[in-house]
Amino acid sequence: xxxxxxxxxxxxxxxxxxxxxxxxxxxxxxxxxxxxxxxxxxxxxxxxxxxxxxxxxxxxxxxxxxxxxxxxxxxxxxxxxxxxxxxxxxxxxxxxxxxxxxxxxxxxxxxxxxxxxxxxxxxxxxxxxxxxxxxxxxxxxxxxxxxxxxxxxxxxxxxxxxxxxxxxxxxxxxxxxxxxxxxxxxxxxxxxxxxxxxxxxxxxxxxxxxxxxxxxxxxxxxxxxxxxxxxxxxxxxxxxxxxxxxxxxxxxxxxxxxxxxxxxxxxxxxxxxxxxxxxxxxxxxxxxxxxxxxxxxxxxxxxxxxxxxxxxxxxxxxxxxxxxxxxxxxxxxxxxxxxxxxxxxxxxxxxxxxxxxxxxxxxxxxxxxxxxxxxxxxxxxxxxxxxxxxxxxxxxxxxxxxxxxxxxxxxxxxxxxxxxxxxxxxxxxxxxxxxxxxxxxxxxxxxxxx
Amino acid sequence: xxxxxxxxxxxxxxxxxxxxxxxxxxxxxxxxxxxxxxxxxxxxxxxxxxxxxxxxxxxxxxxxxxxxxxxxxxxxxxxxxxxxxxxxxxxxxxxxxxxxxxxxxxxxxxxxxxxxxxxxxxxxxxxxxxxxxxxxxxxxxxxxxxxxxxxxxxxxxxxxxxxxxxxxxxxxxxxxxxxxxxxxxxxxxxxxxxxxxxxxxxxxxxxxxxxxxxxxxxxxxxxxxxxxxxxxxxxxxxxxxxxxxxxxxxxxxxxxxxxxxxxxxxxxxxxxxxxxxxxxxxxxxxxxxxxxxxxxxxxxxxxxxxxxxxxxxxxxxxxxxxxxxxxxxxxxxxxxxxxxxxxxxxxxxxxxxxxxxxxxxxxxxxxxxxxxxxxxxxxxxxxxxxxxxxxxxxxxxxxxxxxxxxxxxxxxxxxxxxxxxxxxxxxxxxxxxxx
Numbered sequence: 004x005x006x007x008x009x010x011x012x013x014x015x016x017x018x019x020x021x022x023x024x025x026x027x028x029x030x031x032x033x034x035x036x037x038x039x040x041x042x043x044x045x046x047x048x049x050x051x052x053x054x055x056x057x058x059x060x061x062x063x064x065x066x067x068x069x070x071x072x073x074x075x076x077x078x079x080x081x082x083x084x085x086x087x088x089x090x091x092x093x094x095x096x097x098x099x100x101x102x103x104x105x106x107x108x109x110x111x112x113x114x115x116x117x118x119x120x121x122x123x124x125x126x127x128x129x130x131x132x133x134x135x136x137x138x139x140x141x142x143x144x145x146x147x148x149x150x151x152x153x154x155x156x157x158x159x160x161x162x163x164x165x166x167x168x169x170x171x172x173x174x175x176x177x178x179x180x181x182x183x184x185x186x187x188x189x190x191x192x193x194x195x196x197x198x199x200x201x202x203x204x205x206x207x208x209x210x211x212x213x214x215x216x217x218x219x220x221x222x223x224x225x226x227x228x229x230x231x232x233x234x235x236x237x238x239x240x241x242x243x244x245x246x247x248x249x250x251x252x253x254x255x256x257x258x259x260x261x262x263x264x265x266x267x268x269x270x271x272x273x274x275x276x277x278x279x280x281x282x283x284x285x286x287x288x289x290x291x292x293x294x295x296x297x298x299x300x301x302x303x304x305x306x307x308x309x310x311x312x313x314x315x316x317x318x319x320x321x322x323x324x325x326x327x328x329x330x331x332x333x334x335x336x337x338x339x340x341x342x343x344x345x346x347x348x349x350x351x352x353x354x355x356x357x358x359x360x361x362x363x364x365x366x367x368x369x370x371x372x373x374x375x376x377x378x379x380x381x382x383x384x385x386x387x388x389x390x391x392x393x394x395x396x397x398x399x400x401x402x403x404x405x406x407x408x409x410x411x412x413x414x415x416x417x418x419x420x421x422x423x424x425x426x427x428x429x430x431x432x433x434x435x436x437x438x439x440x441x442x443x444x445x446x447x448x449x450x451x452x453x
Numbered sequence: 454x455x456x457x458x459x460x461x462x463x464x465x466x467x468x469x470x471x472x473x474x475x476x477x478x479x480x481x482x483x484x485x486x487x488x489x490x491x492x493x494x495x496x497x498x499x500x501x502x503x504x505x506x507x508x509x510x511x512x513x514x515x516x517x518x519x520x521x522x523x524x525x526x527x528x529x530x531x532x533x534x535x536x537x538x539x540x541x542x543x544x545x546x547x548x549x550x551x552x553x554x555x556x557x558x559x560x561x562x563x564x565x566x567x568x569x570x571x572x573x574x575x576x577x578x579x580x581x582x583x584x585x586x587x588x589x590x591x592x593x594x595x596x597x598x599x600x601x602x603x604x605x606x607x608x609x610x611x612x613x614x615x616x617x618x619x620x621x622x623x624x625x626x627x628x629x630x631x632x633x634x635x636x637x638x639x640x641x642x643x644x645x646x647x648x649x650x651x652x653x654x655x656x657x658x659x660x661x662x663x664x665x666x667x668x669x670x671x672x673x674x675x676x677x678x679x680x681x682x683x684x685x686x687x688x689x690x691x692x693x694x695x696x697x698x699x700x701x702x703x704x705x706x707x708x709x710x711x712x713x714x715x716x717x718x719x720x721x722x723x724x725x726x727x728x729x730x731x732x733x734x735x736x737x738x739x740x741x742x743x744x745x746x747x748x749x750x751x752x753x754x755x756x757x758x759x760x761x762x763x764x765x766x767x768x769x770x771x772x773x774x775x776x777x778x779x780x781x782x783x784x785x786x787x788x789x790x791x792x793x794x795x796x797x798x799x800x801x802x803x804x805x806x807x808x809x810x811x812x813x814x815x816x817x818x819x820x821x822x823x824x825x826x827x828x829x830x831x832x833x834x835x836x837x838x839x840x841x842x843x844x845x846x847x848x849x850x851x852x853x854x855x856x857x858x859x860x861x862x863x864x865x866x867x868x869x870x871x872x873x874x875x876x877x878x879x880x881x882x883x884x885x886x887x888x
Contacts, residue, residue, distance in 0.1 A: 336699030
């Protein structure tokens with residue numbers, strides 16, 4: 004039966020997934036921010052997700068979460084959208100925004116702010132409008148006379164605006180004896196004293212007028228431009244504050260539940276969320292257990308020692324050694340072989356010379372019928388192809404030293420038989436080769452002698 | 454106890470005790486470390502106990518491939534863990550005869566066997582002739598820190614592997630070239646036949662038709678002799694002893710002899726001749742029944758692949774106690790028989806003594822091939838060492854020549870073989886001995 008082979012089995016996949024999750028968590032506490040206020044990722048009623056999605060559909064949009072990361076190309080046109088900034092701009096941020104805006108010709112702004120946090124930005128960009136930063140009236144009815152139409156809108160808790168230069172008041176309160184200006188427009192763009200009209204709760208409502216006003220303004224201010232939606236001004240919400248009960252139920256209702264659950268899960272899953280408290284609890288328990296009076300200390304120690312001794316006495320102990328491995332024998336009789344090889348202490352001696360002489364004499368006699376001490380021996384070797392002079396030298400050398408080795412002569416004197424025998428060996432090899440033998444080659448002797 | 458603590462456990466207990474004591478007396482805030490160490494030890498002990506039980510229920514199956522001398526002999530074990538306990542650190546060690554050599558893989562390893570999973574462990578040996586017992590595996594479990602270890606157990610069964618010798622193709626071809634026809638063999642003996650063998654002086658009773666007239670013309674009364682042709686009966690005999698294993702791996706007298714026997718057996722089989730094989734040692738005589746052709750060859754190969762090298766190491770040497778000659782005389786056919794015996798030079802005289810009775814009988818030609826264990830390995834040393842070795846062992850070689858003469862006096866045709874002698878040398882010498 005053909006076996007189904009799966010390279011990526013389910014257990015393996017799950018294991019890899021688990022390892023990935025653990026690895027991701029091990030990188031450090033995961034911060035999945037949750038926003039309650041005007042932030043483009045906030046899907047709640049106070050968020051700007053509707054606005055962001057609508058702009059994205061029609062314009063090239065950059066969601067600015069860090070001004071350092073904003074890259075714009077030359078010959079550009081920008082519209083900067085700042086809606087209800089919760090955090091004031093710092094000087095560094097103002098410099099960066101100015102730098103970005105100055106790189107593009109004809110850049111505009113659309114600021115809707117009731118807090119006054121955008122004032123430094125307006126000042127830096129050169130807008131004449133300034134935000135008072137404090138609601139004086141609730142739900143004022145405001146008439147907007149803008150190039151893209153006339154609108155009467157009910158604002159939430161707007162901040163009155165002031166002009167520090169030439170700016171046209173386009174949003175003026177109506178129906179009151181001393182109307183406030185809630186919107187200015189100049190060459191830099193439009194400033195409104197209320198950001199709430201751009202929030203999800205308004206854009207999702209059936210009051211289409213607000214959307215018409217908003218998108219009319221964007222259409223007017225941004226023609227073939229890139230929209231920068233500032234998402235750096237909202238403060239993230241700490242999900243732990245819910246666990247700790249520091250948040251009212253009204254605020255919780257404003258948070259997108261899906262984002263909240265994901266954020267909470269990512270936090271709770273990370274060991275930093277549970278391991279440290281767990282360690283602290285264990286530490287406290289142990290401390291409470293141990294930090295008692297000395298008698299109880301001794302009692303605990305004694306109990307522990309008795310328990311340890313009891314367990315130790317029951318435990319069988321064994322030295323941990325690796326399993327015995329088979330010791331292979333590659334050459335039986337190797338010792339005997341080597342012993343034979345180095346018989347006589349490994350050195351060549353007089354006996355060896357005699358053996359060599361007799362070996363050669365045997366082979367010469369067997370091959371030619373002539374003994375080595377015969378006067379014809381050099382001639383026979385020469386006839387077999389050995390150089391005549393070398394043959395005579397060899398025969399003379401062997402016979403001379405043979406007599407010396409056998410004690411028949413005292414001449415020539417020999418100090419070391421080893422060097423003499425070694426020299427004889429080399430000469431014999433040459434002579435043997437003339438006879439068709441070899442004493443040094445692997446196959447050259449026994450096959451023929453035997 | 455199915456697990457025991459190691460020396461590391463004692464060290465850890467001491468450390469834990471020290472840490473806890475130091476904390477109790479306010480010397481160092483190390484109480485948590487000590488308690489943690491104790492808890493870890495308890496957890497490891499539990500794991501080791503469970504894992505050891507799991508280890509003892511492992512299922513092991515083995516198989517092997519390759520049973521021809523010189524080829525890789527691959528032995529594989531599939532080890533399956535039927536439990537849900539992962540076995541993270543299992544030390545495995547393979548039992549095998551010391552005279553086998555691993556060519557691939559390791560004889561010991563640390564393995565991890567997943568729960569409900571299997572692992573495969575394979576090793577290869579350079580196969581050598583004979584019967585070998587490989588396995589079982591020995592297994593030992595340790596926890597990941599080596600604090601506790603289980604008891605050593607064996608898993609799986611022994612695998613019996615029989616390796617056949619490699620034939621010398623050169624020898625077989627050469628022998629075949631001498632063949633004259635299926636079933637008809639030159640005996641090298643005078644008798645009834647068609648092929649001229651030799652002439653000899655006329656003896657009373659010789660058939661006058663055989664008188665060699667050309668010799669008579671020169672004044673010599675001689676008769677022609679013809680080569681006797683017959684269907685041959687052959688007995689191959691191997692005398693095993695410890696020195697048969699002397700020499701480097703795969704280059705021992707035993708392997709040399711096995712190859713010669715394999716080649717001769719194949720040759721006999723190809724010619725449709727009868728053959729049998731005898732293995733003799735100091736305490737045993739084992740033989741196969743005479744069989745013809747391929748059946749005879751298979752029987753010989755089977756018998757030689759059943760030779761246990763381990764028992765060969767215990768063989769002191771052959772002793773002539775009459776058992777072999779009785780066994781042979783009781784089983785040989787009435788027809789003429791060629792008996793080719795192989796032995797080391799150390800056992801040759803004893804073996805020749807035993808075969809003397811057979812050699813003296815008219816129906817048996819005995820050939821004794823002598824192997825010289827001291828020469829095996831000479832190829833693996835340097836030329837100068839080789840020369841020195843030859844000088845020092847020259848007298849031994851000459852002694853073998855003397856022994857051959859002694860053996861020949863017993864009516865046995867003996868030749869000595871060098872380690873490199875295989876094909877032509879043997880046949881040539883056998884042929885010379887026949888004539």
